[in-house]
Amino acid sequence: MDFLRPASWEEALAAKAEHPTAVPIAGGTDVMVEINFDHRRPEYLLDLNRIGELRDWVVGEENVELGASVPYTHIMEHLRAELPGLALASHTVASPQIRNRGGVGGNLGTASPAGDAHPALLAAGAEVEVESVRGARRIPIDAFYTGVKRNALAPDELIKSVHIKKADGPQQYSKVGTRNAMVIAVCAFGLALHPETRTVRTGIGSAAPTPVRARDAETFLNAALDEGGFWDSGKIITPSVAKQFADLVAGACNPIDDVRGTAKYRRHAVGIMARRQLGWTWEQYRTDGGGTGRTLEGAA
């Protein structure tokens, strides 16, 4: 095994081009587990820790550009207002020690259907900026997950950052697990209201081969809110609308039975989370005009 330690982003891209099989290591919270347990013996490890810009973020007009290696702890501490859904999701990851190391770039690299960042990114709206010596491109988050633990990266590409739409309304995230810390999601759900465009977006975790949006549910709710004049009146959403939304979200799941839960349970639980989160976010929208000042606690 060789340990490559590029000191700059350009060096990292050159190293990845020269050794496309090299395994990038950022926080190491996925990679090191595989190495410790002999599940992986890469020829090259490509350490990204020396590349300072991967740990930076920039808050722009429309988006936050989040460096691939920004640890979850920083997202929770510094980006709660701009990225409330992702901050809530970050807080549910593992433990303080893991959150001090792991970040969204690694979560995207692993692309596990259970990764907590994914539903929040899907709901907020995001693009993954990837680069190789051939050039840079932005992959819409919807096109990033290509299969179970597969993503749209080419072998010579690295993830540089994620451009995430700044919250323009309330967002929520919750996951089902056996306890509060150190829990891989049995299933997870994220919801973002976007009052500026009068749309809602969703993200489902651990209930399909990849993280997915519940598109039919979004289309239904967008139309129902629009037709009922809900965005203007701010009145309470009709229970039948909330129920239909939840049913459509549950229907978007394509889960499996495994040790953590059955497919039936997952579908059911995702529907419940969808209904509750719609209630929480809508209540917040109604009461403070869609401002993001107050963040309701998500239930883990």
Add this chain to the structure above:
Amino acid sequence: MRVNFTVNGRRQEADDVWEGESLLYVLRERMGLPGSKNACEQGECGSCTVRLDGVPVCSCLVAAGQAEGREIITVEGLADYAKHRDEAHPGDGCASGSCGTSLQRAQRWRAGGTDSGTGEAGELSPIQQAFIDAGAVQCGFCTPGLLVAADEMLEHNPSPSDADIREALSGNLCRCTGYEKILDAVRLAAARQEEAV
């Protein structure tokens, strides 16, 4: 490969490190510092917790090469680190490399003193003394990781709520104590810290 880093405030180097080796392995097997424990090697238990540039991390998940040029504090250096923090950098940590604990001293470190049951005449940090006084140590396997995590929390949060303590220690598993005495110990250390200022 060779790794150069600062352990407990002193420059050290480790040779013949395998590229896939963890920082935990280097500390235990190459530096002779077995205080950080190896239980799960997958980030679940926190018994390998050390501070990397001040931040608590699972050393089993840090590749040794990633520690190059960085500062590590292990439980063996905790007493000196805490003492030094109180004296030279009140309310803060020290990362200069001029202070610190020599490897020989760290290797010889024992909780013992003249009485390992009470910690009397031992070199203990306040959090270590509090763990002994509160009866928070049974088999002791989880203790080093908890000490490092709890000490770090008290460094930046001197009067933690119970929820703060639970959160800060949520990455550390203990199979013996049922956690109540551990919470008592951290509350005790926090109270003593308050009294001292």
